[in-house]
Amino acid sequence: MSDSIIADDASRKVVELEREHALSLLATAPFGRVVYTRDALPAIRPVNHIVDSGVVVVRTRLTSEFSAAVHSFPIMVVAYQADDIDVVGRTGWSVVVTGTARPVTDRDRLARYHELLQPWVGLSMDDVIEIEPTLVNGIQLIGPEGIRSSQVGPEVPGEDRELDRH
DSSP: OBTTOOOOSSSOEEEEOOHHHHHHHHHHOSEEEEEEEETTEEEEEEEEEEEETTEEEEEEOTTSHHHHHHHHOSSEEEEEEEEEEETTTTEEEEEEEEEEEEEOOOHHHHHHHHHHOOOSSSSOOOEEEEEEEEEEEEEEEEBTTBOOGGGTOSOOSSBOEEOOOO
């Protein structure tokens, strides 16, 4: 199934998204959840983000646990998840990116990200962290009437696959 086709029959479908389509949907979300390791356990924090050339970029406080974890290890594997789900219509999408997180240190990129990525809470966000995706997994939930246009995202070439229901 092409990722640009929207279901118009009476059945519900779950479509597995191609990498580029999943990243394009992720770019439309205002915030998501970063999953990182704290004391050998998973920790989850909501943050806002942008997607820049396939890399997920977040701003955070240098004193945050997430920032401290990333700065403490040369390689920090994290997951980042965002979605847009219509709970009434049971349609939408979910994307999970798994990859390595590292602080952004280049002055030009830092200045650019400070312009592009505004904090969504009233705290100083003085650290910028990028997540380089290794795995990108996304699904789209399509109902009998299709999906809201805001849940489609930009058209991306490639083939998405309908998941087997059995």
